[in-house]
Amino acid sequence: MAQYRRVSGSVGLITLQNPPVNALSASVRQGIVDSVKRALGDQKVKSVVICGQNGVFCGGADIREFGRQMSGPPLVPMIHDIEAANKPVVAAIEGSALGGGLELALGCHYRISHSKAVVYHCFIMTMSDQAKLGLPEVTLGLLPAAGGTQRLPRLIGVPAALNLITTGRHVTAAEALQLGILDHVTEHNTVDVAVKFALSVTGESLDGRRISSFSCAPLSDLDSLFEEAMLKVRSAARGAIAPVACVQAVRAAATLPYAQGMEREKELMATLFHSGQARALQYFFFAQRAVGRWSTPSGARWDTSQPRPVRKAAVIGLGTMGRGITVALAQAGLSVVAVETHAKQLMEATKAVPSMLKRGAVRGGTTIEPDSITYSQNLQAVADVDLVIEAVFEDMALKEKVFQQLSIICKPDTLLCTNTSSLDVDHLASQTRHPELVVGMHFFAPAHVMKLLEVVYGRRSSPAAVATAMQLGKKMGKVSVAVGNCRGFAGNRMLKRYLEQAFFLLEEGATPELVDRALEEFGFPMGVFRMSDLSGLDVGWRVRKADGLADTSLTGTSARVRQGCRYSPLGDLLCEHGRFGQKTGRGWYQYDKPGGRVAKSDPWLHNFLDEYRARHGLVPRCIDQQEVLERCLFVLINEGFQILEEGIAAGPEDIDAIYVFGYGWPRHRGGPMFYADMVGLERVVERLERYHQAHPDVPYLQPSGLLRRLVANGSPPIHKWRNVIKNRNSQL
Ligand SMILES: CC/C=C\CC(=O)SCCNC(=O)CCNC(=O)[C@H](O)C(C)(C)COP(=O)(O)OP(=O)(O)OC[C@H]1O[C@@H](n2cnc3c(N)ncnc32)[C@H](O)[C@@H]1OP(=O)(O)O
Numbered sequence: 001m002a003q004y005r006r007v008s009g010s011v012g013l014i015t016l017q018n019p020p021v022n023a024l025s026a027s028v029r030q031g032i033v034d035s036v037k038r039a040l041g042d043q044k045v046k047s048v049v050i051c052g053q054n055g056v057f058c059g060g061a062d063i064r065e066f067g068r069q070m071s072g073p074p075l076v077p078m079i080h081d082i083e084a085a086n087k088p089v090v091a092a093i094e095g096s097a098l099g100g101g102l103e104l105a106l107g108c109h110y111r112i113s114h115s116k117a118v119v120y121h122c123f124i125m126t127m128s129d130q131a132k133l134g135l136p137e138v139t140l141g142l143l144p145a146a147g148g149t150q151r152l153p154r155l156i157g158v159p160a161a162l163n164l165i166t167t168g169r170h171v172t173a174a175e176a177l178q179l180g181i182l183d184h185v186t187e188h189n190t191v192d193v194a195v196k197f198a199l200s201v202t203g204e205s206l207d208g209r210r211i212s213s214f215s216c217a218p219l220s221d222l223d224s225l226f227e228e229a230m231l232k233v234r235s236a237a238r239g240a241i242a243p244v245a246c247v248q249a250v251r252a253a254a255t256l257p258y259a260q261g262m263e264r265e266k267e268l269m270a271t272l273f274h275s276g277q278a279r280a281l282q283y284f285f286f287a288q289r290a291v292g293r294w295s296t297p298s299g300a301r302w303d304t305s306q307p308r309p310v311r312k313a314a315v316i317g318l319g320t321m322g323r324g325i326t327v328a329l330a331q332a333g334l335s336v337v338a339v340e341t342h343a344k345q346l347m348e349a350t351k352a353v354p355s356m357l358k359r360g361a362v363r364g365g366t367t368i369e370p371d372s373i374t375y376s377q378n379l380q381a382v383a384d385v386d387l388v389i390e391a392v393f394e395d396m397a398l399k400e401k402v403f404q405q406l407s408i409i410c411k412p413d414t415l416l417c418t419n420t421s422s423l424d425v426d427h428l429a430s431q432t433r434h435p436e437l438v439v440g441m442h443f444f445a446p447a448h449v450m451k452l453l454e455v456v457y458g459r460r461s462s463p464a465a466v467a468t469a470m471q472l473g474k475k476m477g478k479v480s481v482a483v484g485n486c487r488g489f490a491g492n493r494m495l496k497r498y499l500e501q502a503f504f505l506l507e508e509g510a511t512p513e514l515v516d517r518a519l520e521e522f523g524f525p526m527g528v529f530r531m532s533d534l535s536g537l538d539v540g541w542r543v544r545k546a547d548g549l550a551d552t553s554l555t556g557t558s559a560r561v562r563q564g565c566r567y568s569p570l571g572d573l574l575c576e577h578g579r580f581g582q583k584t585g586r587g588w589y590q591y592d593k594p595g596g597r598v599a600k601s602d603p604w605l606h607n608f609l610d611e612y613r614a615r616h617g618l619v620p621r622c623i624d625q626q627e628v629l630e631r632c633l634f635v636l637i638n639e640g641f642q643i644l645e646e647g648i649a650a651g652p653e654d655i656d657a658i659y660v661f662g663y664g665w666p667r668h669r670g671g672p673m674f675y676a677d678m679v680g681l682e683r684v685v686e687r688l689e690r691y692h693q694a695h696p697d698v699p700y701l702q703p704s705g706l707l708r709r710l711v712a713n714g715s716p717p718i719h720k721w722r723n724v725i726k727n728r729n730s731q732l
Contacts, residue, residue, distance in 0.1 A: 002031025003053075004038055010046040011198045012039030012087075013191070021059030022052040024100045026072025028062075032104075033073045033081075040085055047198035048085070050108060051092040051191045052101075057131070060099025063140065063282055066273075075100055075146040076262070079107035083210050088201045092194035093182070097133045098170065102181075103146040105133075106155065109209035110201065112194045115173035115185040131190075133176045136168035138242045140285060141278030141668060145269035147212070149249035150261040154214040156180045158225065158254045166233050166246045212258045219254070226251050238523045240668040242272055242281075276678055280670030283718070284660065287653035287671065294455075294470060294482035294654075297647045300463030307467040308415065314339060314382040316402055317392035318349035321419055324447025325389050326373060327356045331364075331448065332476040336373045337381050350375050356448060383409055387472065389441055391419040394543070399423065400431050407432035415465055417441040422492050422543070425458040425485040436462040439469045442489060444662045445535070452662030453478040458485045479661050484648040491658045493643065494672070497700050498636040499540075502528040503568035504698070505628060506609060507560075509620030512588040513601055518625035519632065523666025528632065529588035530599050531664075532571075533581035537588075541575040552576060560616060566697040570612065577608075630687050637676045638688055638704050644673075644725055645706040651722050652677075674718055681707060681715040 003015040014035040016022040024032075032050070039048045052058050061075065082089050082104070091097070091105035093113035105111050113131045135144040135152065143149055144165060153161035156179045164171065176182045186193040207213075219225060226247060233243035245268040252264035272278055295301045311334065315326045318340035326338045326349075338353065340346040353373060374381070379402075382388055388410060390402050399418060406416050416438045418428050429435035440456025453473040457466045466482060473480030483490045502515050516527020526534065544550040549562050550572040560567055574587065581587035582595060589599035613620055640655045649655050656671020669675050676684050685703045692701035706725065710716065713724050 001027045002035050004031075004035035006042070006045060007049075008195050008199060010044060010202065011195050012042065012045040012048040013195065014039070014048065014050045016050070016052045016058055018062075019054060021056050021096065022054075022101075023059050023062035024075065024104070025062040025065060026070075029073045029075065029078055033078055036078075036082055036085065036089075040087060045087065046202040047087050048089040049092050049191065049194045049198050050082075050089065050104070051194065052094065054095075056095030057091065057093040057097045058101025058104060059096050060101045060136075061146075063285060066140075066282055067279070075103070076266075079104055079146055080212075083107040083109075083212060085109075086206070088198060088204065088206060088209070090194045090198045090201075092191045093131050093133065093173070094190045095131060096170075097131065099135060099137050099144065099148075100146050102133050102135055103144055103148040103151070106148065106151040106181075106211055109206055110184075110197065111182045112184045112186065112190060112197060113173040113176065113182050114187075114190040115177070116187055130172040130174060131176075132170040132172060133181060134168060134170035135165050136170065138166060138246050139168040139281060141240075141242045141275060141281040142272050143242060143246045143249050143265065143269055145265050147262065147265070149246065149265045150253045150258055151211040152181075153216050153250050153253040154258075155211050157217045158219060158222075158250060161253070162225075162229050162247065162250050165250055166229065166243045216254045222254055226254075238525065238666055238668075239521070240523075240666070241275065241277055242668075245269075245272055277668040280668055280674055280678070283670050283674050284656065284667055287656050287674075288479060290651065290653040291479065291481045291657045292470075292474075294466070294480075295650050296457050296461075296463075296466060296482060297484070298463075300457070300466055302467070302470070305463035305467035307471040308386065308413075308464055310386045310415070310468060310472055311335060312337070312385045312387075313472075314385040314388045316340075316379070316382070316388060316390045316406075318345055318353075319391065319393070320445060321443060321447055322391035323349055323353050323356065324445065324449070325391055325419065325443055326353050327360060327448035328443075328476045328478075329389075330357060330372055331360060332472075334372070334475075337385055338373055338375050339377070339379055339381055340375070341377055341379070343377060346375060346377055360448060379405055380409055382406065382414075384411065385414060386411075387415040387417065387468070389417045389419055391443075394420060394423065394539075395546075396423055396427070399428055403428050403431040403438070407434070413437070415439070415468055417469060419443055419447075422488040424487075425456050426460070429458045429460055435460040437465050439465050440485070440489070441469050441473070442491075450662065451477070451479050452491075452658060453480045454489050454491060454658065454662075455480050455482045456485050456489050457482060479657055481654050481658050482650070483654065483658075484646070486643075486646070486648050490640075490643050490649045490655055491662050493648075494636045494639040494655070494659075495663065497639045498632050499528060499532075499571075500568065500698075500700075501631040501635050503570050504566065504695070505623060505631060506570055507568055507613065507616070507618055508623060509613075509618075510623045510628065511606065511609070514623065514625070515628050515632070518628035521625070522629055522633075523669055525664045533587035533589055533591075533599060536581050536583055537571055537575050538580040541572055544572060550575075561697070564697075565699060566695065570609075573608075573612070631691060633672065633675070634684055634688050634691070635698075635700055637672045637684060638700060638702075638707060640672050640676075641704040641707040641710075644721070645704055647725075651725075652718050673721075677718040681711050685711050 007013045018028045039045045089108040090110040091108040115130045135148045137144045173185045229247050237243045249265050252261040314337040315322050316339050329336045425440040429438035439461045442454035444450035444452050455469040470480045512529035519527040579586040585591045585594040590602035652673035659665035688703045
């Protein structure tokens with residue numbers, strides 16, 4: 001709803017009231033319509049201010065209303081009536097003005113916002129306490145269809161509007177002022193300043209204040225500007241349709257009168273509004289927030305577990321991961337002790353880390369003080385830290401030793417975290433005096449850039465330990481997802497199945513190019529083979545060797561079988577040929593030099609595959625893209641259901657967040673579990689069963705028990721899966 005009152009004698013003050021972000025729900029829209037009517041009809045009122053309760057102007061349309069039958073007054077005529085008012089209307093923007101919230105402000109005649117000067121946060125200078133403005137609809141699979149695509153280009157010009165609308169990025173009040181979105185910023189109380197301002201413009205002509213009457217600033221080569229914009233969004237969008245529609249809508253603003261532009265905006269929105277992509281992106285908006293409300297099977301929860309304060313942290317091992325983690329901790333404002341026992345590696349890190357910090361500061365528009373990091377070759381340097389993240393080589397014996405030493409050196413209440421990507425967190429905990437203070441913090445490379453953090457709780461991890469790791473992740477700007485301890489945790493465990501299928505497809509007749517094309521057209525930034533070349537084939541090989549799997553001396557049928565299941569030694573054989581991927585200039589593809597980035601098809605690899613198939617009596621067959629997608633994705637999804645069944649992840653949102661933020665799953669497809677829901681669970685079961693019949697030596701193709709139960713329960717929508725997971729006999 002909206003509250004209306006008269007202040008300072010002649011200003012009608014309308015306050016949006018819908019906590020926490022004053023989203024424009026039906027009752028808020030009705031409240032605005034009624035309040036505007038009242039203000040315009042009251043002769044004592046000479047001007048109007050619109051603001052939001054609790055320091056937030058408006059977070060936009062109420063996203064929860066999108067999937068439902070819309071009721072209440074629509075936004076477009078509501079904003080039109082505000083713009084057409086004959087009394088000045090001022091938007092007082094505190095907190096956020098996003099989506100429909102900014103569109104509402106663009107309908108007002110003036111916009112004033114809050115911006116506080118520079119703040120020093122530990123050693124990083126930030127502009128804080130500023131309002132954030134933006135049109136993020138594209139991130140929800142939509143476009144700003146309450147006049148945003150038509151008013152913003154008229155106000156700030158086509159190039160700047162295209163940038164904001166196609167990326168959905170939020171800008172600070174300072175940038176918004178520079179762009180011309182705001183008329184004024186203040187360090188004082190925004191509403192008070194807006195009321196004073198409203199009094200000062202009482203009676204002034206509003207002719208030059210209605211944005212819909214503006215023309216877009218003329219540009220010399222409009223066609224090439226839009227062609228370029230279209231090329232850019234198409235290459236970045238990886239199949240997402242909303243960015244393309246956004247460009248088309250802004251083009252309408254640049255080429256058509258306002259009323260026709262609004263018609264075009266409406267038409268384009270109609271194509272997006274009920275699309276699967278919009279559903280996926282809106283689901284994902286809430287999924288990201290759901291992962292913050294974590295819980296563990298032992299009953300620890302986000303709202304009852306108290307995190308410990310962490311001011312000083314240590315990183316052990318300054319290889320690629322350790323350096324990235326050091327940077328991420330320093331960027332979060334922590335004091336960091338970075339330990340590396342190898343002198344050469346330490347020396348390299350003391351040069352690399354400051355330059356990574358510097359690059360990050362340039363990107364983020366902040367300044368840095370690298371003195372917050374101290375380097376040491378001696379583990380004793382961690383004696384007084386609150387938390388340690390071990391990032392040494394992925395070798396259990398080495399990690400055991402490090403944990404034993406840490407347990408002796410550190411304060412008794414220091415949290416000990418491991419950055420292992422798959423090893424047993426419980427086993428590491430058992431090496432310490434306080435196993436309840438041990439958790440996994442699984443970062444993804446590059447650790448200072450990638451958004452995902454898997455927080456792995458062990459059998460004995462205390463609620464406070466999990467809460468502390470989750471909160472630290474958040475402080476580092478990560479999406480922290482709590483998962484249970486098992487081989488590979490959630491992400492890598494699912495990935496293993498996906499990789500296996502990709503190898504099997506090569507054995508059966510596919511090429512890396514075919515598999516990668518199918519996955520890239522689906523929306524992954526890189527197919528599985530291009531990705532393996534980038535991350536290095538030797539990483540998995542080392543793990544397989546440690547597990548006793550990578551034995552290429554085996555011949556006959558046993559060469560392709562391990563522990564009674566089908567196994568492909570292709571990756572192992574490539575490594576034996578010294579083909580580790582980009583780093584060696586050869587992998588599944590060839591590169592112009594070691595470290596080269598451009599993957600080229602490699603005739604050697606195709607010959608190698610032919611010979612391999614001939615040696616094993618495999619007759620290559622024609623494999624299409626659909627089979628590639630079904631085999632690779634459905635087996636990964638099936639493992640996801642198994643993970644849910646075992647309680648390793650608490651809900652499908654956790655798995656989806658892991659895959660979107662850590663593994664490049666296209667966000668406009670919502671994540672693997674949402675994708676399964678979209679495809680239809682029955683179909684997933686049917687295809688898995690069919691592939692399992694064809695490949696009975698691949699047990700993971702058998703639909704998981706939970707997947708079958710969901711189908712038996714009538715394939716409920718994804719938001720009801722937790723009920724079935726909780727209750728094994730659920731009929732919902
Ligand atoms: C005709 C179509 C016209 C217009 C289309 C639109 O306007 S689409 C909506 C565009 N707006 C957005 O995309 C903004 C979405 N919200 C945010 O980015 C952030 O929530 C915000 C406003 C920056 C605040 O961030 P903060 O970190 O402070 O809070 P949090 O994100 O955790 O949100 C708090 C709870 O509010 C819920 N919520 C936020 N925005 C909306 C919204 N627009 N509609 C409905 N609900 C919203 C959010 O889910 C959180 O709920 P919770 O139950 O606590 O998880």
